[in-house]
Amino acid sequence: MANKQIISITALLFLLSSCTGDLRVELKLSCTDLPDFDVCCSSGVLGPDAYAIVYYASSSIDSYVQQGKTVVLSDEHDPQWNDIFAFNVPEKSSARIKIDIMDSDVDADDYIGYAEFTMQDIIGGFGHVWSNDLSPSGNGRLRVQGTVFNLTRTDPEQEKLFAPNAHMIPNAGYQALQVLEKLVHPQHKRQSSQ
Ligand SMILES: [Ca+2]
Numbered sequence: 001m002a003n004k005q006i007i008s009i010t011a012l013l014f015l016l017s018s019c020t021g022d023l024r025v026e027l028k029l030s031c032t033d034l035p036d037f038d039v040c041c042s043s044g045v046l047g048p049d050a051y052a053i054v055y056y057a058s059s060s061i062d063s064y065v066q067q068g069k070t071v072v073l074s075d076e077h078d079p080q081w082n083d084i085f086a087f088n089v090p091e092k093s094s095a096r097i098k099i100d101i102m103d104s105d106v107d108a109d110d111y112i113g114y115a116e117f118t119m120q121d122i123i124g125g126f127g128h129v130w131s132n133d134l135s136p137s138g139n140g141r142l143r144v145q146g147t148v149f150n151l152t153r154t155d156p157e158q159e160k161l162f163a164p165n166a167h168m169i170p171n172a173g174y175q176a177l178q179v180l181e182k183l184v185h186p187q188h189k190r191q192s193s194q
């Protein structure tokens with residue numbers, strides 16, 4: 001009996017670590033030199049009303065799924081968004097991220113460009129920074145500032161440094177709770193299905 005409990009606790013810890021990840025990676029986005037996008041009016045040319053869309057693929061073979069957006073920063077060639085996107089990932093994560101940069105308009109929004117990088121570009125990058133020109137035009141540049149927390153460290157103070165209003169991507173904590181629920185209450189499912 002005791003052995004069984006030890007095995008299931010080990011299995012639980014493994015599943016929790018694979019679901020929630022060893023690292024919390026927080027990303028902040030900014031752009032520089034975005035091209036003019038609203039050519040109008042006698043006042044001349046305005047900068048774009050830029051926002052970013054975040055896509056996430058949890059491995060090198062998975063497809064992208066749209067996960068979140070920043071706010072719109074109006075008439076700005078060099079937007080710096082305060083939105084923070086947080087990911088719980090394994091240390092050796094092969095996840096990929098794509099960012100679309102858009103110009104918000106009253107009618108249809110305009111596409112400015114995109115950039116793609118991997119979670120390892122952030123985890124292993126100098127200062128956890130990654131930047132590149134936007135594709136396909138090469139006009140404008142995306143900069144990604146990462147902050148990486150090691151969740152396997154038992155530091156009770158660490159959590160206080162997490163961005164409080166981060167968009168969690170994907171909601172891996174929820175998946176971990178579902179796994180926990182199944183392991184702790186295996187009877188529950190059997191009974192309810194009878
Ligand atoms: Ca426009």
Ligand SMILES: [Ca+2]
Pocket residue numbers: 037038048049103104105106
């Ligand atoms: Ca616009």
